[in-house]
Amino acid sequence: MVSRSEILIVGGGVAGLALATRLGGTLGKQGSARITLIDKSFSHVWKPMLHCFAAGTAQNENDRISFMSQAGAHHFEFWPGEVISLDRAKREVVLGPLRASDGSTVLESRTVTYDALVLSIGSCANDFRTPGVAEHCLFIDNLVEANGFNEKFRMELLRAYATNAELDIAIVGGGATGTQLAAELHKALDIVGLHAFGPTPPRLRITLLEAGPRVLPAFPEAVSAAAQQELERIGVSVRTSAMVSGADETGFSLKDGTHIPATLRVWAAGVKAPDVTKSYGGLSLSRSGQILVKPNLLSVDDDRIFALGDCSFIVDDPLPPTAQVARQQAHHLARHLSAWIRDGQDVPACVFRNKGAIVALGNYNGWGTLPGGSVFGGGVLKGLTARVGHLMLYRQHQVELYGFFRGLMSCVADWIDTMVRPSVRLD
Ligand SMILES: Cc1cc2nc3c(=O)[nH]c(=O)nc-3n(C[C@H](O)[C@H](O)[C@H](O)COP(=O)(O)OP(=O)(O)OC[C@H]3O[C@@H](n4cnc5c(N)ncnc54)[C@H](O)[C@@H]3O)c2cc1C
Numbered sequence: 001m002v003s004r005s006e007i008l009i010v011g012g013g014v015a016g017l018a019l020a021t022r023l024g025g026t027l028g029k030q031g032s033a034r035i036t037l038i039d040k041s042f043s044h045v046w047k048p049m050l051h052c053f054a055a056g057t058a059q060n061e062n063d064r065i066s067f068m069s070q071a072g073a074h075h076f077e078f079w080p081g082e083v084i085s086l087d088r089a090k091r092e093v094v095l096g097p098l099r100a101s102d103g104s105t106v107l108e109s110r111t112v113t114y115d116a117l118v119l120s121i122g123s124c125a126n127d128f129r130t131p132g133v134a135e136h137c138l139f140i141d142n143l144v145e146a147n148g149f150n151e152k153f154r155m156e157l158l159r160a161y162a163t164n165a166e167l168d169i170a171i172v173g174g175g176a177t178g179t180q181l182a183a184e185l186h187k188a189l190d191i192v193g194l195h196a197f198g199p200t201p202p203r204l205r206i207t208l209l210e211a212g213p214r215v216l217p218a219f220p221e222a223v224s225a226a227a228q229q230e231l232e233r234i235g236v237s238v239r240t241s242a243m244v245s246g247a248d249e250t251g252f253s254l255k256d257g258t259h260i261p262a263t264l265r266v267w268a269a270g271v272k273a274p275d276v277t278k279s280y281g282g283l284s285l286s287r288s289g290q291i292l293v294k295p296n297l298l299s300v301d302d303d304r305i306f307a308l309g310d311c312s313f314i315v316d317d318p319l320p321p322t323a324q325v326a327r328q329q330a331h332h333l334a335r336h337l338s339a340w341i342r343d344g345q346d347v348p349a350c351v352f353r354n355k356g357a358i359v360a361l362g363n364y365n366g367w368g369t370l371p372g373g374s375v376f377g378g379g380v381l382k383g384l385t386a387r388v389g390h391l392m393l394y395r396q397h398q399v400e401l402y403g404f405f406r407g408l409m410s411c412v413a414d415w416i417d418t419m420v421r422p423s424v425r426l427d
Contacts, residue, residue, distance in 0.1 A: 008116070036079065037077070046394050050141075059425045080098060087281060119291060119312045125177075133247045168264070178208055187362035213240055253405070296348055309330070322357070362385045398411070
């Protein structure tokens with residue numbers, strides 16, 4: 001039997017870090033396989049809360065998990081670096097040079113070999129090559145971009161306050177990211193008003209642009225309608241059937257000729273795999289650049305390469321790019337890779353079990369759907385059940401990675417932190 005003892009996981013996001021942690025705890029601990037994780041950053045964040053980093057309402061160190069420390073505690077290796085290409089014949093990936101923040105080279109380009117490769121490099125927003133978007137819009141696809149947005153948001157708020165003007169923000173994309181970001185920015189300003197700017201904090205004018213007929217298209221119509229109503233109640237201007245045709249330094253142009261002025265322009269629409277998948281050894285890709293896989297998550301082209309999470313596309317039964325899918329796929333591989341390594345047994349098809357979906361509009365409102373289609377949240381409790389459910393998903397993820405006790409301590413530390421520091425980033 002061919003040796004399959006070097007398992008290389010590229011991308012330590014929702015899927016990759018869960019997989020590395022589980023495999024490290026089994027195969028890594030037993031010494032029956034060497035598990036290595038590579039990520040282009042040094043720490044993991046739960047991507048569904050990136051809009052909170054962008055708004056400044058998440059700022060705690062506990063919200064980032066150091067890959068090195070996670071690796072040390074869970075019997076796997078971690079190497080920082082961006083995988084820029086792969087050579088399937090040699091079974092090796094190529095990492096680009098690692099540079100320090102001043103641009104100096106820390107590590108030259110390197111190669112790492114594998115017996116089994118798992119690609120879990122996630123996704124980014126898709127601007128569909130709309131003119132001006134790449135040059136004039138902000139994105140919140142990773143922590144660096146979310147923090148970059150937050151810096152601009154705080155500076156523009158200050159400018160708006162000094163000039164007694166409104167701050168115009170336009171967000172393209174009425175899915176979970178766009179709607180949640182709009183609400184979180186309002187929440188951030190509400191909290192900022194408690195600490196700074198005196199009795200007349202700056203005013204926000206947020207416009208949410210959605211090309212389709214309703215926001216939150218993945219949710220039932222009743223949730224879309226209620227969410228739009230809630231957003232409008234807190235002052236967000238929601239424009240559906242608004243197809244953006246271009247962006248410049250003054251705002252967005254719509255297909256119908258309207259111009260939406262905006263000092264800050266955010267693109268949060270569409271999903272595609274990172275462009276780098278095009279240089280991954282000629283693997284077959286979907287139209288959005290995702291790696292085509294079989295139902296058992298093996299690449300359609302190579303029986304030593306798996307892909308999961310947002311960067312993968314199951315040919316016969318595509319699934320939405322969500323954290324729930326990424327997590328279930330990671331658990332599936334963690335369960336079956338050991339028999340694949342030990343006995344050469346095939347990995348069975350991964351069957352997705354839809355457990356519903358949740359959206360939380362800051363602390364204003366929230367809704368969830370159950371697998372049968374019924375809806376919860378909203379109402380007089382302002383969606384408390386859904387908002388708590390949304391938070392619990394994050395805590396569950398933390399507990400899974402940290403273990404129960406440390407996960408619980410992290411939760412307590414966050415709670416204490418809110419008592420001693422402003423719950424929004426002010427500097
Ligand atoms: C603002 C926002 C809100 C969201 N809200 C929700 C929600 O409420 N519910 C939900 O289910 N989903 C939500 N999602 C989607 C969810 O976050 C993704 O589906 C999920 O994170 C996908 O997990 P993943 O492991 O495939 O990729 P990711 O979690 O994105 O991880 C990818 C990892 O790969 C690394 N990487 C990328 N390229 C390379 C490379 N070339 N070399 C090395 N490393 C690389 C990255 O640094 C990252 O750590 C949201 C997404 C965003 C952006």
